[in-house]
Amino acid sequence: xxxxxxxxxxxxxxxxxxxxxxxxxxxxxxxxxxxxxxxxxxxxxxxxxxxxxxxxxxxxxxxxxxxxxxxxxxxxxxxxxxxxxxxxxxxxxxxxxxxxxxxxxxxxxxxxxxxxxxxxxxxxxxxxxxxxxxxxxxxxxxxxxxxxxxxxxxxxxxxxxxxxxxxxxxxxxxxxxxxxxxxxxxxxxxxxxxxxxxxx
Amino acid sequence: xxxxxxxxxxxxxxxxxxxxxxxxxxxxxxxxxxxxxxxxxxxxxxxxxxxxxxxxxxxxxxxxxxxxxxxxxxxxxxxxxxxxxxxxxxxxxxxxxxxxxxxxxxxxxxxxxxxxxxxxxxxxxxxxxxxxxxxxxxxxxxxxxxxxxxxxxxxxxxxxxxxxxxxxxxxxxxxxxxxxxxxxxxxxxxxxxxxxxxxx
Numbered sequence: 052x053x054x055x056x057x058x059x060x061x062x063x064x065x066x067x068x069x070x071x072x073x074x075x076x077x078x079x080x081x082x083x084x085x086x087x088x089x090x091x092x093x094x095x096x097x098x099x100x101x102x103x104x105x106x107x108x109x110x111x112x113x114x115x116x117x118x119x120x121x122x123x124x125x126x127x128x129x130x131x132x133x134x135x136x137x138x139x140x141x142x143x144x145x146x147x148x149x150x151x152x153x154x155x156x157x158x159x160x161x162x163x164x165x166x167x168x169x170x171x172x173x174x175x176x177x178x179x180x181x182x183x184x185x186x187x188x189x190x191x192x193x194x195x196x197x198x199x200x201x202x203x204x205x206x207x208x209x210x211x212x213x214x215x216x217x218x219x220x221x222x223x224x225x226x227x228x229x230x231x232x233x234x235x236x237x238x239x240x241x242x243x244x245x246x247x248x249x250x251x
Numbered sequence: 252x253x254x255x256x257x258x259x260x261x262x263x264x265x266x267x268x269x270x271x272x273x274x275x276x277x278x279x280x281x282x283x284x285x286x287x288x289x290x291x292x293x294x295x296x297x298x299x300x301x302x303x304x305x306x307x308x309x310x311x312x313x314x315x316x317x318x319x320x321x322x323x324x325x326x327x328x329x330x331x332x333x334x335x336x337x338x339x340x341x342x343x344x345x346x347x348x349x350x351x352x353x354x355x356x357x358x359x360x361x362x363x364x365x366x367x368x369x370x371x372x373x374x375x376x377x378x379x380x381x382x383x384x385x386x387x388x389x390x391x392x393x394x395x396x397x398x399x400x401x402x403x404x405x406x407x408x409x410x411x412x413x414x415x416x417x418x419x420x421x422x423x424x425x426x427x428x429x430x431x432x433x434x435x436x437x438x439x440x441x442x443x444x445x446x447x448x449x450x451x
Contacts, residue, residue, distance in 0.1 A: 088425050091423055092424065095424055133423075135421060136421070136423065217440070218440065221336070223336065224292065225291055235415070238417065239416075239432070240418065
């Protein structure tokens with residue numbers, strides 16, 4: 052595994068424990084498209100590792116098969132950029148296992164940053180978080196599928212990022228879009244060349 | 252159609268003319284998921300209208316059927332937020348028809364802003380474009396599917412946005428992710444509350 056620019060920052064796409072539409076805690080289904088999109092987005096921003104979290108063996112096998120297809124199968128020859136995107140993607144049992152895997156690889160337990168569609172009293176803004184992740188620590192950004200991460204994961208996190216808000220009250224972004232926007236806000240190269248006309 | 256915060260800014264998701272993997276000009280297939288994701292993202296940022304551009308009648312019918320399902324069919328009751336997202340989405344023949352539709356509705360021809368994965372000499376940055384779109388003009392953001400927008404569309408545009416770049420050279424974002432990131436950069440509410448400790 053080559054070292055990326057942000058190889059101390061990892062991402063977990065969580066399918067359990069999450070809420071369903073009725074507010075029950077469930078295992079949501081893995082969507083292979085989410086895995087592809089998240090991998091391509093993580094690769095763009097140089098994320099250390101992408102963990103697809105599900106306790107279901109059949110779903111784990113599905114993701115493994117998909118990753119193998121693109122990494123070593125016909126897909127690797129057909130679309131090498133997809134292979135490149137999936138090199139740091141893996142499927143894993145639980146969030147606890149993710150924390151352990153990062154700790155074993157890096158020697159440090161990651162600090163947990165949760166994302167959520169609703170405002171929370173403990174929310175931290177993007178500017179502040181951009182500074183935080185400059186530290187020589189390991190970080191794990193956690194995204195929930197379905198109707199969002201189960202409450203204890205939110206409560207036990209080290210940080211809870213402010214929700215992504217547009218100018219309107221509608222907040223039903225696909226998790227794929229939230230990952231793209233949040234990684235860009237935290238890790239995107241900022242456009243600093245623009246200065247007001249009067250200063251040129 | 253209610254007026255949104257950015258109802259003078261519109262988006263076109265173009266399936267013709269675009270390039271395929273071999274650099275030929277083709278009609279790409281409409282992906283219903285792209286339509287869903289783009290609609291939800293546009294709704295979040297208060298975009299005026301989302302145009303799905305394809306000259307193929309069968310594909311137009313597919314999109315129309317999908318929109319009807321969520322707007323008036325079973326889907327409208329099952330998931331009202333999806334209905335809300337799709338209210339400003341429509342399928343249309345060509346980019347020329349998009350320009351005409353906006354001109355007829357608003358009385359002004361839109362200024363065309365193209366997006367592209369590669370750097371171009373005429374690129375404009377996000378800070379500058381944020382300022383530009385404050386003007387009382389109509390704007391059309393154009394995104395290509397497949398391997399990107401055909402060259403003449405790029406050359407004839409009023410503006411060409413800088414590509415979305417992460418810290419690494421990999422630039423193979425899904426169009427869904429590019430739309431999310433670019434709308435957030437142009438229209439997202441900036442995190443202005445964070446000030447350095449020394450200034451508090």
